[in-house]
Amino acid sequence: MRDRRYGGYKKPGSGKKDSDQSFEDLLRETRKGSSSDSDYRERSLKIHGLICAKCGREFTYKKRHLLTVHHKDGNHMNNPPDGSNWENLCVYCHDDEHSRGLLSDYLSDEE
Numbered sequence: 579m580r581d582r583r584y585g586g587y588k589k590p591g592s593g594k595k596d597s598d599q600s601f602e603d604l605l606r607e608t609r610k611g612s613s614s615d616s617d618y619r620e621r622s623l624k625i626h627g628l629i630c631a632k633c634g635r636e637f638t639y640k641k642r643h644l645l646t647v648h649h650k651d652g653n654h655m656n657n658p659p660d661g662s663n664w665e666n667l668c669v670y671c672h673d674d675e676h677s678r679g680l681l682s683d684y685l686s687d688e689e
């Protein structure tokens with residue numbers, strides 16, 4: 579057989595698979611996915627400890643799922659390895675933090 583580079587040269591698995599994957603990633607993230615989430619989560623827990631930054635409640639290793647990672651600047655893509663954008667908040671405080679929403683963001687910005 580001769581060399582047929584011309585006609586249907588295809589890179590195996592180019593393009594299509596890629597976009598499928600990122601779509602799935604997106605879905606996972608919107609669904610409060612646990613896989614990409616748990617990566618920085620575990621790191622944040624290691625850096626800041628199993629304690630809520632707000633109410634000071636401590637958690638055992640077994641109950642650490644009640645601690646969540648809050649992004650101080652609200653940007654979930656901003657995950658510096660030193661943990662400077664993370665705050666460990668228990669689910670109650672985290673809820674509280676977000677229900678205050680823009681106002682508290684505003685105030686802390688002013689300072």
Ligand SMILES: [Zn+2]
Binds near residue numbers: 630631632635671672
């Ligand atoms: Zn708390």
Ligand SMILES: [Zn+2]
Binds near residue numbers: 648672676
């Ligand atoms: Zn948060």
